[in-house]
Amino acid sequence: MHTLRARDNFTVSGRPAHLRLMRAMVLVKKAAAKVNGRQGDIPEYAAEAIQLSCDDILAGLLDDHFIVDAYQGGAGTSTNMNVNEMIANRAIERLGGTKGDSRLIHPIDHVNLYQSTNDVYPTALRIAVIPLLRVLSEELSSLQEALQEKERQYADVLRLGRTQLMDALPIMAGQSFGAYAKAVARDRWRLYKAEERLREINIGGTAVGTGMNAPFTYAYAIAEELREMTGLGVCRSDFPMDATQNMDVFVETSGLLKAAAVNLLKISGDFRLLNSGPSGGIGEYKLPAVQVGSSIMPGKVNPVMAEMAGSVAIRVIANDTAVTLAAASGQLELNAFTPLIAEALLESLELLSRAVPLFKERCVQGLTLDTVHCQENLDRSGVMAAAAVSYLGYDTAAELAKAVTATGQPLEQLLQERGLMRAEQIEAILHPLEVTKPGIPGSGRGV
Template identity: 45%
Template sequence: MLNRIEADSIGEKNIDQQAYYGVQTLRAFENFKISGRTINDQMINALAYVKKASAMTNAKVGLLDNKKMKAITEACDEILSGELHEWFIVDPIQGGAGTSMNMNANEVIANRGLELLGHEKGQYQYLHPNDHVNYGQSTNDVIPTAGKIATIFLIDDLIVELKAIQQTLELKAIEFKDILKMGRTQMQDAVPIRLGQEFAAYASAVERDIKRLEYIRQELMVVNLGGTAIGTGINADEEYVKEVVPILAELTELPLVQAVDLVDATQNLDIFTMASAIVKSSAISLSKVANDLRLMSSGPKTGFGEITLPAKQNGSSIMPGKVNPVIPEVVNQVAFNIMGNDTTISLAVESGQLELNAFEPIIFYKLFESISTLTNAINTFNHNCIVGILANQTRCQQLVEHSVGIITALCPHIGYQKAADIAKEAIYTGATVKSLIKRENLLSTESIDIILNPETMTRPGISGKQLLTK
């Protein structure tokens, strides 16, 4: 194997001649064998956008010759097309506030740029990772900026899946609009509700999550590129600082703007606390839906049995024929993980000191994981569960008829105390509420049918006066 020798402030190191990374990347690879994973693809692309914008800006203001600029931008374009990603080898959990991540990008772009210029990898006198690719930049403005861009890209995918599952829930609400079932509060019989109303409520919750994500997506457009080390812009040309974010916005086709206070934007990462919280909120909403579906489908013979979920795989290695609600279960587990990630992100954001937060790597690692896993969970929840849900109308009707919960609808017509007495007798004897009302001759059969009509019981009720006029 042919090697080249590269040196940094620590010393010299042998690098595989085929490798596009350099000495600083290799040191990070050896130092931070933590998660066993590599940098998120969207983060790699975001880094390429930042490096391309910086090179173009430096050339525009006369600080980088066009030949070097073209080599850097062409290397970045290759990364954006999906090439060279395998050379981003550093672990996403790393010390140094993301310097290893930034240098991995700098070295890969420099070495590919050297090839495009007709030189060998490692001949940095012609194109240097720090002096040229990282010119006018610091890890401390590159990584937060790239992290925000990557988060926006990931949120876009999440919103697509949320809109898809919202549509499916709305279609199910229409499909189930005439199916009456028992509503439950505190796991006890309450009053009747239509199954379609429950699914419409799920769709409404998802719609709120989409709006929150769209809001935070706009908030993430404010970046600190140009602030360099601590937000003061040291080592960055004044014209470069003015021009770099508009050029980055044009490249990414995102309405990115530079923070008014670059010192604030460099040291404070509260935006990621908010982003994580919104992702967590969405996960919790969907986990609650998953809980409801598991309850309503429980049985199939000894539980609620109000709906049937699509059978996706055997549920037991010992009990033949058992089918478990595996898709809702995985949604629950994703939500649990996201809640844990949110705690990690909160602690990391709080732990910044003075002019910098050194814990951006774990913030992005956990935030990206939360968004990606939630996106995937929603996809499987939608396509492998919700679209195939069937309503067991007969079972729902039986549970309504044998529940004392429907007595609530009769309270305005026979009085609370009489309704309570009938409810107690129904529970004690097993007789239906309807039969006891008829036995007591409290209301006519016609009136009972009107009051206990699914439409009547699942919207604001009719008064006794209205009933007498019918």
């Protein structure tokens, strides 16, 4: 059997090809059997037995029979044959025969009729990817909403801004959460749009996309059958040779996952930094304490959910490199590295789909701000002197900023003591709403 040879040849990772991919391939086989039975190209008894066997596999009854390693040569032929032989043997059993007796149900002549690994595998990968994209898009939408809730919650809290890790112009704490939400919204929209290219399948293209050995009637009928079975709106490519040899649609999808991972890494990293302390760090954010942080330091609590999100993001970024190199390594009419693309892409989708809701529920939603400490940090910084530049000039404002830092005196006090501004003018210029919007603070020349 092809499956056993492949099992022995590819003793690499110790884990089979991704289960979602395998089940998507089984769906393709079920659709093919239905079409071929209806069109009289295989006996009706064989078509029925194959479809029922596919149902058994889709129900998870035979998962332990997926035994070919995820990392394999042959562009996925071994995985395709693993599926063909599983279905054939199950169908033979259903018909009362002995497993391996291909005279009753043949893994190629019946199960794989009018198919090639080269059209089954890319088609199945698309069918496996699209539902995960939809799940991730919804999870990102939920994360966006959680960040927007924090934007509303802390809309009136002023905190020190920071650029290059140094004190910068003040911002409303809610504004930073709004910026995060905006980035996540872009991720969600990009992933939603990527599905359009994934819906084009090359089933019926057979080995190189020309469709040799597959009747036209079969090619269009199986695409229609898959559309009905999956509800994914898939359609036959108008040029199957393209979808057979070119993997750029998966590179595009992986690249969008990388973009989402980059944003997740940035947000989780900011949370960790602003949470640092509680005594020796910034300490403006308070992340939920979800578990003990140390086996030797009592009371230590680490930002583990933010760290988890960062770890997943780094893995997704690494997977994107694998997808990129694998897709670029295809040659002529086929890409031999499609199994690597599948493994990396599906892993990234599943990791993000699981990590994002955990990050939202156990980190973002429970995040609070130490508003007193936010104000203390702001008071100790001379950065608010920037609000007076238009009135006092840069040099005077710079001298005031240095004095605040050196003496610890509030800027308001220094302005009054030196007779530089009246109390009501100081209040107008340094008002939180004035220093966190476009325009010149206190002048009325803003938005």
